[in-house]
Amino acid sequence: MASSSSVFEVESGPADAGVPDARGRFGAFGGQYVPETLMAAVHRLDEAYIAARQDRAFWRELDHYLRTYAGRPSPLYFAARLTERLGGAKIYLKREDLNHTGAHKINNTLGQALLTRRMGKKRIIAETGAGQHGVATATAAACFGLECVVYMGAEDVRRQKLNVFRMELLGTHVVPVETGQKTLKDAINEAMRDWMATSDNTHYVIGSVMGPHPFPMIVRDFQSIIGRETRVQVLAAEGRLPDYLVACVGGGSNAAGMFAPFANDHSVRMIGVEAGGEGVGTGLHAATLAAGLPGVLHGMFTYVLQDEDGQTLPVHSCSAGLDYPGVGPEHAFWKDSGRAEYHAADDGEALRAFTLLSETEGIIPALEPAHAVAHVVKLAPTLPKDRIIVINLSGRGDKDVVEAARLLGRHIG
Amino acid sequence: MTQNRIDANFQALQARGGKALVPYVTAGYPDLATTGLLLRRLDALGVPLIEIGIPFSDSIADGPVIQGSFHRVLAGGFRVADLFATVRAARPGLSAALVAMVSMSLVRRPGVSEFAQRCAESGFDGLIVPDIPLEESPEVLDAAHKAGLRCIMLVAPTTPDARREQIARASEGFVYQVAVRGITGERDALPDDIAEFVRALRAVSRLPVCVGFGIGTPQQVRAVCDVADGAIVGTAVVRRISEAIDAGHSPDAIAESVTQFVDELWKEVAAA
Numbered sequence: 001m002a003s004s005s006s007v008f009e010v011e012s013g014p015a016d017a018g019v020p021d022a023r024g025r026f027g028a029f030g031g032q033y034v035p036e037t038l039m040a041a042v043h044r045l046d047e048a049y050i051a052a053r054q055d056r057a058f059w060r061e062l063d064h065y066l067r068t069y070a071g072r073p074s075p076l077y078f079a080a081r082l083t084e085r086l087g088g089a090k091i092y093l094k095r096e097d098l099n100h101t102g103a104h105k106i107n108n109t110l111g112q113a114l115l116t117r118r119m120g121k122k123r124i125i126a127e128t129g130a131g132q133h134g135v136a137t138a139t140a141a142a143c144f145g146l147e148c149v150v151y152m153g154a155e156d157v158r159r160q161k162l163n164v165f166r167m168e169l170l171g172t173h174v175v176p177v178e179t180g181q182k183t184l185k186d187a188i189n190e191a192m193r194d195w196m197a198t199s200d201n202t203h204y205v206i207g208s209v210m211g212p213h214p215f216p217m218i219v220r221d222f223q224s225i226i227g228r229e230t231r232v233q234v235l236a237a238e239g240r241l242p243d244y245l246v247a248c249v250g251g252g253s254n255a256a257g258m259f260a261p262f263a264n265d266h267s268v269r270m271i272g273v274e275a276g277g278e279g280v281g282t283g284l285h286a287a288t289l290a291a292g293l294p295g296v297l298h299g300m301f302t303y304v305l306q307d308e309d310g311q312t313l314p315v316h317s318c319s320a321g322l323d324y325p326g327v328g329p330e331h332a333f334w335k336d337s338g339r340a341e342y343h344a345a346d347d348g349e350a351l352r353a354f355t356l357l358s359e360t361e362g363i364i365p366a367l368e369p370a371h372a373v374a375h376v377v378k379l380a381p382t383l384p385k386d387r388i389i390v391i392n393l394s395g396r397g398d399k400d401v402v403e404a405a406r407l408l409g410r411h412i413g
Numbered sequence: 414m415t416q417n418r419i420d421a422n423f424q425a426l427q428a429r430g431g432k433a434l435v436p437y438v439t440a441g442y443p444d445l446a447t448t449g450l451l452l453r454r455l456d457a458l459g460v461p462l463i464e465i466g467i468p469f470s471d472s473i474a475d476g477p478v479i480q481g482s483f484h485r486v487l488a489g490g491f492r493v494a495d496l497f498a499t500v501r502a503a504r505p506g507l508s509a510a511l512v513a514m515v516s517m518s519l520v521r522r523p524g525v526s527e528f529a530q531r532c533a534e535s536g537f538d539g540l541i542v543p544d545i546p547l548e549e550s551p552e553v554l555d556a557a558h559k560a561g562l563r564c565i566m567l568v569a570p571t572t573p574d575a576r577r578e579q580i581a582r583a584s585e586g587f588v589y590q591v592a593v594r595g596i597t598g599e600r601d602a603l604p605d606d607i608a609e610f611v612r613a614l615r616a617v618s619r620l621p622v623c624v625g626f627g628i629g630t631p632q633q634v635r636a637v638c639d640v641a642d643g644a645i646v647g648t649a650v651v652r653r654i655s656e657a658i659d660a661g662h663s664p665d666a667i668a669e670s671v672t673q674f675v676d677e678l679w680k681e682v683a684a685a
Contacts, residue, residue: 032549033549034546034571035567037595039547039548039572040572180470189472192473193473196594197594197595197596297471299473299516311518312471
């Protein structure tokens with residue numbers, strides 16, 4: 001990988017991060033906290049993935065789809081006007097927003113669809129919050145001729161009608177989830193419940209670096225193409241590794257995919273940015289690593305926003321994709337080991353960054369990576385001009401324009 | 414040290430040739446006073462074990478009926494400490510063993526040892542943590558053991574043979590055989606392979622075997638108890654609580670309706 005001189009030669013493959021161990025532990029975090037009924041499915045998936053992981057033909061086939069279908073490699077763009085505006089470190093954008101379906105999610109769903117086919121299964125299920133992972137899963141299902149069901153909180157179905165229709169156009173059945181808070185975490189519960197009864201013929205295409213082992217490893221590996229390409233691209237542009245990587249963190253898949261290939265490069269500082277909502281002090285946020293406690297949710301031991309009894313707390317963010325009360329166990333591990341640091345950007349900061357990037361660079365970001373941009377707005381001016389920051393611009397903002405207009409006080413019908 | 418009530422009650426039952434009916438109630442549904450009342454009424458029927466489900470916001474293994482009860486209880490401000498107080502108050506008058514069904518998130522919050530201690534001190538006799546498979550069970554088994562609680566492990570229809578034996582060896586009190594592939598909830602018909610699973614368990618374990626998930630009628634209870642040592646009935650009981658609440662019944666009438674139903678099931682299997 002390090003010998004590639006052109007980004008067009010970068011290949012997908014497992015991230016060489018040294019974790020998790022065979023039991024799915026990233027340090028103390030991770031594991032498999034699921035009912036016994038699911039353990040056979042989880043073990044079969046682990047076996048199938050370990051075999052695929054060592055099979056170059058599997059990754060070659062994935063590369064074929066990443067290049068000819070998803071549009072990889074994605075560019076690394078030097079944001080000259082944003083750099084000038086902020087007056088400090090040089091800022092690069094990894095353009096995951098240019099992928100097919102508009103975000104990094106397709107890297108994972110194509111990989112898991114290939115894995116599904118390898119396991120001989122014909123049906124896939126997924127959860128979705130704002131609908132980006134649902135659309136990416138529905139797309140992969142159509143591409144590979146798989147039956148697809150997506151669980152989506154009834155509240156999100158109402159708020160994200162456009163993505164519901166996109167999934168339906170792609171031939172997917174969208175099931176509104178009426179339990180709990182009727183949002184992302186409840187959709188995950190419902191997908192797990194489906195899987196308990198259907199794992200013989202169904203693969204659960206989980207959308208982030210979360211859930212029981214081996215999901216956090218699988219999703220990180222598939223997303224690590226982001227960091228692999230970035231490495232080659234930044235070396236080509238600057239002749240050295242970057243000083244900072246900045247990515248938003250909900251479940252944490254775009255950040256894990258960017259960070260993992262740099263985990264052993266200790267000169268590279270890795271910064272995850274969580275959703276501060278209306279402020280971490282207000283209780284209306286989704287800053288799990290900043291304000292959460294170690295606990296168990298959705299099959300993993302990780303940081304969770306929970307009350308004194310261990311009940312999961314409601315979360316809030318202007319960005320539906322970051323609106324999650326847990327976080328991938330590898331991020332919990334990186335936080336506790338000090339390898340990565342985590343900050344929060346609130347709704348107002350994210351919205352200002354959304355506007356700033358649109359105006360200075362002609363790139364309308366999704367509200368999720370707008371949180372990463374918001375952190376860089378604070379960070380870049382404090383750094384000398386020879387420092388290099390790479391922001392993972394994980395998705396484009398088309399899906400968010402109606403919400404952004406509402407938040408900016410405009411009416412666009 | 415006195416014998417654990419789960420072991421004692423199974424021994425007494427087996428001595429007179431009876432089988433166990435294990436009703437499940439959601440803690441705090443519709444309120445803790447009614448839970449206390451339900452415990453006393455169900456105990457008066459003579460059932461050997463009662464399972465108390467502690468509501469959790471994100472219980473993966475539960476179907477709509479039990480989930481619905483959890484969300485209603487949590488919306489009312491339920492606290493685990495209040496349940497412990499209710500159980501502590503009810504315990505002296507009860508003969509049945511009490512088993513807590515509780516998600517790992519709640520066990521982990523105060524610390525696994527601390528949670529087990531609080532369970533034991535309040536009068537629980539056993540613990541079922543449905544989201545810890547064998548791999549994650551050692552710390553819970555250890556804490557339960559130190560607190561004098563039996564930690565009951567689950568075997569699923571999807572469990573391979575070698576693993577079944579490992580789980581049966583780790584389990585204490587009884588082994589919980591899950592009847593169906595999927596979540597909790599009543600089924601019109603039970604799968605044919607239950608007898609086969611119970612036989613496979615008997616071949617590797619001397620513990621009593623109770624079957625749960627999907628069982629809701631007197632016929633199903635009898636059929637299960639023809640092969641196993643007991644039947645666990647959750648959703649069908651909780652559904653009756655829900656129906657009584659929705660009909661606007663008093664706590665006493667709720668308890669009466671549930672007790673009547675459980676009595677019907679219990680009569681199928683209790684030895685004369």
